[in-house]
Amino acid sequence: MSHEGHYREAHPLIFVVTHWINLVCMIGLAFTGFYIHYPFFAGFMYGARAIHFLLMFVIIINLACRIILAFWVKTANQLGTRETDIDLKNWLPQKENKYQFMETVKYYTFFRNTRVISAKYGALQKIAYLATPIITLFMAYTGFALYTPAHSWAIWPFFAAGVSFFGGAMGIRIAHYFGMWVVILFTMVHAYLAAIDGFKPLWGLIFLWRETPGDEH
Amino acid sequence: MAQEARAEFTELLAARGVSRRDFLKYCGSVAALLGMSEMYAPQIAAAVGKLQPALWMAHGLCTGCTESMAQVDNPDVPTVVLDLLSVNYWETVMAAAGTQAEDNVAATVAAGGYVLIVEGSVMLGENGNVLRIGGKPGIEELKTVAAKAAAVIAVGSCAVDGGWVAGAPNIANATGVSKFLKDSGINVPVINLPTCPVNPEWVVAMLVDVLLMGELADGSILKKLDDMGRPKLIFGSTIHDNCPRRGHFENGEFVVFGSPTQAADEAAGWCLYQMGCKGPTTQTNCPLVRWNHRSSWCVEAGSPCIGCGNANPITGGPGNWFDASAPFLTRHADVRLPGIGGVQPSTIGAVVGGVAAVGLVAHGLGSAAKGRVKGVPTETQKVHDAKMASKGGDK
Incomplete structure (x- = not known):
């Protein structure tokens, strides 16, 4: 368990909400996606596809809101503090993160015993959190590219380029499928790290918006 | 000249027991296939009566496409129409042989303005010596005949992008006609008709289109093709979208290998998605036009689609229907990992x-x-x- 306090400033209520929406959408999309890939029980294909499309729109709108809010909402700029700064600054890599990168890698590969001081997020964490919008947009892009009604849209050439890039309709399907596994791997590592770095305070804050005071402050 | 040809055409129709009425009826169905009003039937009849010279060249092929053309029962109107094309060279069915056959090709090329139909993959391996035609590499022959052609129709997946002949590991270095001609700097319009084998109805439809009202001459035929050179009308929607089993797909009613109810589900015509049907990733109008004189087609006959309408004529290599669909009974194609081979x-x-x-x-x-x-x-x-x-x- 970490020693810092976990205050609401780290994750303002609106981001607790967007995080919940992401979680629900991702579980729903993964489940219906695997069902559409291989219907492991009968009678749900229409429902699975409808839910898959609906949740895709929800997660993309949620992503857009999350990015726009990052310009307005202030979040804690360090661990264990109520001091805030514009969220975007805490989300994007900061100058000193490059010095922390190798140290963080050393810590997680057991070549270093003390935790690295970084900003709100660690150096590796920032890379992962920047990758999530990209993989989300990649999934939306490949998803539309294999969605037949999209063929008649004016924007279709934009998707057709991707279909050609991945070598046809089967290629883009496989790319979409592997993208799902990337999201699953991210979620596994994300949940694991959040659990070992302090399950109760971290999960309590992000899901229940519950504060945990620190030892030292 | 045109008058002569018309008279000859009518005689040939009569000799084969096809009445003028039958012929116009057929032209009406071709018009419908092309998405035109039946009003155009007389114009189509006029177009197909012109005895356009044509060459049917065989490259890396299994003669499946020729077989497919032959499946129409005799004397059938499509057969008549194709006979009337004045096909001056068609290895599998022509009477001429040896130098006489080669002379026919030379004379047709010299006259120019013919339609070139290519069946089979272009084999580049061993400097083109994998396939030799008339004593020279097949690719040299193809260059010669394509250069003077008015249009090329690539029939069957092999001619389109190498087809299964180009499937990994592709030791013959097979590719498609359009890519080969582009790489050789020969600028001839190529119409790609994938599927293995080709559907004869499409060949007839395209021949009529090419001849009809000078669609080739004014270039309007090219506007009817997609970026892969396939006629949009034929290859514009997926098999899945027009499938007679689609309702069962939406209902989530699938035939599953080894399930206790497999036989009953198959008999009920349930969806073959879980059997590896490639209908969702394959764009052809098979469910509408069907095969073998419009009697049936793969999925209607109980087999999952194996995706033979997929094509990659642009790069001509991976992406051919075999690489894009095999193994046929799984949902996804294999991914080829270096040193390991195909993995799901x-x-x-x-x-x-x-x-x-x-x-x-x-x-x-x-x-x-x-x-x-x-x-x-x-x-x-x-x-x-x-x-x-x-x-x-x-x-």
Whole structure:
């Protein structure tokens, strides 16, 4: 368990909400996606596809809101503090993160015993959190590219380029499928790290918006 | 001249027991196939009566497409129409042989303005000597005949992009006609008609289109093709979208290998998606036009679609229908990993996910052993700051 306090400033209520929406959408999309890939029980294909499309729109709108809010909402700029700064600054890599990168890698590969001081997020964490919008947009892009009604849209050439890039309709399907596994791997590592770095305070804050005071402050 | 040809055409129709009425009826169905009003039937009849010279060249082929053309029962109107094309060379069915046949090709090429139909893959291996025609490499022959052609129709997947002949490992270095001609700097319009074999109705439709009202001459035929050179009308929607089993797909009613109700579900015409049907990724109008004189087609006959309408004529290599569809009875095609070969994407996903899970458990045990789970001291000063301080401070 970490020693810092976990205050609401780290994750303002609106981001607790967007995080919940992401979680629900991702579980729903993964489940219906695997069902559409291989219907492991009968009678749900229409429902699975409808839910898959609906949740895709929800997660993309949620992503857009999350990015726009990052310009307005202030979040804690360090661990264990109520001091805030514009969220975007805490989300994007900061100058000193490059010095922390190798140290963080050393810590997680057991070549270093003390935790690295970084900003709100660690150096590796920032890379992962920047990758999530990209993989989300990649999934939306490949998803539309294999969605037949999209063929008649004016924007279709934009998707057709991707279909050609991945070598046809089967290629883009496989790319979409592997993208799902990337999201699953991210979620596994994300949940694991959040659990070992302090399950109760971290999960309590992000899901229940519950504060945990620190030892030292 | 045109008058003569018309008279000859009518006689040939009569000799084969086709009345003028039958012929116009057929032209009406061709018009419908092309998405035109039946009003155009007389114009189509006029167009097909012109005895256009044509060459049917055989390259890396199994003669399946010729067989497919022959499946129409005799004397059938499509057969008549194709006979009336004045096909001056067609290895499988022509009477001429040896130098006489080669002379026919030479004379047709010299006259120019003919339609070139290519069946089979273009084989580049061994400098084109994998396939030799008339004593020279097949690719040389193709260059000669394509250069003077008014249009090329690539029939069957092999001619389109190499087809299954180009499937991994593609030792004959097979490719498609359009890519080969483009690479050779020969600028002739190419119409691609994939599927293995080609559907004869499409060939007839395209021949009529090419001849009809000078669609080739004014270039309007090219506007009817997609970026792969396939007629949009034929290859514009997926098999899945027009499938007679689509309702069962939406209902979630699938035939499953080895399930106790497999036979009953098959008899009920349930969806073959779980049997590896490639209908959702294959764009042809098979469910509408059907095969063998419009009697049936693969999925109607109980087989999952194996995706033979997929094509990649642009790069001409991977992406051919075989690489894009095999194995036929699984949902996804194999991914080819160097040194391992074909692997199912779901296997790759499960292995990577499994390794990650094991890795995280191991890391968790390691963290527990190091006492990190109960809390670990954080550094008192950032490493970089400490370094800067030892160098005399960070300015």
